[in-house]
Amino acid sequence: xxxxxxxxxxxxxxxxxxxxxxxxxxxxxxxxxxxxxxxxxxxxxxxxxxxxxxxxxxxxxxxxxxxxxxxxxxxxxxxxxxxxxxxxxxxxxxxxxxxxxxxxxxxxxxxxxxxxxxxxxxxxxxxxxxxxxxxxxxxxxxxxxxxxxxxxxxxxxxxxxxxxxxxxx
Numbered sequence: 001x002x003x004x005x006x007x008x009x010x011x012x013x014x015x016x017x018x019x020x021x022x023x024x025x026x027x028x029x030x031x032x033x034x035x036x037x038x039x040x041x042x043x044x045x046x047x048x049x050x051x052x053x054x055x056x057x058x059x060x061x062x063x064x065x066x067x068x069x070x071x072x073x074x075x076x077x078x079x080x081x082x083x084x085x086x087x088x089x090x091x092x093x094x095x096x097x098x099x100x101x102x103x104x105x106x107x108x109x110x111x112x113x114x115x116x117x118x119x120x121x122x123x124x125x126x127x128x129x130x131x132x133x134x135x136x137x138x139x140x141x142x143x144x145x146x147x148x149x150x151x152x153x154x155x156x157x158x159x160x161x162x163x164x165x166x167x168x169x
Contacts, residue, residue, distance in 0.1 A: 018068070023061040026052075033070050043073050046084050049091055 018032060030037045041060075044050050050069050052062040062070070076087040 018064060021064075023053075023063060024067055026060045026062070029062045029067050029070055032067060033074050035074060040070060043070065047073055047088065047091070 024032075026037045026040055030040055033040070040050075044052070047069070050066060050073065052060040052066050055061050073087060076082045076090060077084070082090065
């Protein structure tokens with residue numbers, strides 16, 4: 001009987017096999033991931049997480065995290081058998097289950113209150129509240145048009161819409 005052999009003979013590089021560089025060009029990333037460059041460009045359109053920067057010449061410049069993301073996408077699609085929508089769902093689930101970056105723990109810190117600072121803060125808040133509670137004065141509103149001079153004729157609504165007496169009536 002024939003033995004089944006893996007499609008890809010090369011062992012995919014792990015995160016530690018990525019060279020220590022600041023930027024990688026698409027050809028280098030394609031070699032590291034063992035996929036053609038057009039596949040990487042296609043993955044960029046399908047996975048918003050894979051977003052290389054473009055240099056001044058328009059050339060794609062991948063960072064280490066972009067290379068790691070491309071390797072992760074390749075692993076999901078080729079090794080684990082996910083479809084592209086399925087791999088997107090994996091990334092969404094990972095994002096949902098990720099813990100917050102900064103956990104705030106107030107319980108463990110000793111409570112030290114500066115009463116002078118609290119009183120000043122209270123006073124500032126009261127002053128701000130009284131200032132905001134006052135009705136706005138007219139002087140604070142700036143007119144859009146220039147004010148009329150006293151010599152200019154004033155047209156009131158009645159004068160504008162009054163018709164002169166018709167000659168026939």
